[in-house]
Amino acid sequence: MSPAVQQPRLRIGIDTGGTFTDIVSVDSGTGAMRVTKVASTPANPAIGLVRGVRAILEAAGASPADVAGLAHGTTVATNALLQGPISGLGLIVTAGFRHLLEIARQSVPVGYGNSYFWVKPERIVPLHFVREVGGRLNFRGEEIRPLDEASVHAAAHFFRSQGVRAVGICLIHSYANPAHERRVAEIFAQDHPDSTLSLSCAVLPEYREYERAVTTLVDAFVKPHMERYLNRVHDELGPGLQHKPFLVMQSSGGVASADQVLCKPITTALSGPAAGALASAVVAEVAGFPNVVALDAGGTSTDLCLIEGGKPHVTNGGAVGAYPVRIPMIDIKTIGTGGGSIAWISREGHLKVGPAPNPARCAIPTAAPSRPSPMPILFSDASLPRSSAAAWRSTPHVRARDSRAWRSGFPAR
16 A cells, blocks of 8 residues: 655744744644744845745655645835836827826825925826827727827837837726727837837726726736846745645735736735735734724835725725825825835935835944945834934034934933
8 A cells, every 4th residue: 555645734823024034834734833934035035935945844744745825915116116216118108199108197195285386296107208199088998089000110110219118008988998008009019129118907807097007007017127127936836836736925914926017017006005904913812902094114214004894805995105096995095115225415415214125134323434424224123222322413414403303213211
């Protein structure tokens, strides 16, 4: 009688952040759980992921054959949007709607009393990279004017000559009839085969052109990042793990296969934060606190979520940074300030804080520089060591007014 074949028993979860990669393994047979943490590798996050998986397998005394599947929450899309700059994007619109992004919405943050002070953020696509194509559908999806294919060919050649490889296609009323957008995509496949396309009829088949256009452009922007990242993960996992089920967390709290994510990567815009919100809801409920505010501070960004009745809210009117993203997602507010954020003095003498491009590579200065330096100071914690504060105050290029503002942020001990 042949021995029974041992079934894979380990389920592994991986959360890749800008600074650290956290790995958890659960043995489905015994319920045993192990946790480990490795430094993220910003140049190629897949390396940190695989190092973490190997470390957890070694700690469990297991091999790749024991792995039943992997689930992954990633901030690749989030960080790409928050760290910026966003460039290399093009937009195809219906003739007459070239200023769609410029007009945007009439609403002003914090009410109309802020109109005098509020400065409209930079457009996600500059006007010279917005190209119009002829043709028109009505709101029922009925064709009023046929698609002008000559203008589509001209747009494809223009983007190819300008080196624009990520293009969003958002034609009026395509949610009711996708025929024109799909034909535009076919022409681009012929004339600009290296381009990465996102169609609004597939990303967000709803009315409201501005939100549909921005969501489509965000999808187009993160698509090359996610494709490159997931391909690297597949390569780094090696023969033993490449063919294991690999699921990616979505912003809505569900999961999808890597192939599905590549078709619509915008669904992972809050992948990592969504997993954190769900985990917070479970922990809070077990602890007897069904109504809490969850705060997840990572190396690059900080995410906040209101949990009521043990469940996080879900919305389709969220945003990542300054960009409205109308897809189902856990209602999370993300700000571009985390443990790896940097502080610097602007030319106007104001204290600025924002995410560092590669927080895993940065370090806090512990002594004052010998001469003024353009390099900013890194926040690695909510509370900086006093030695770092002293170093900042004694830096020659910081004026006394800024020094007092900096000192006031430190409580007396």
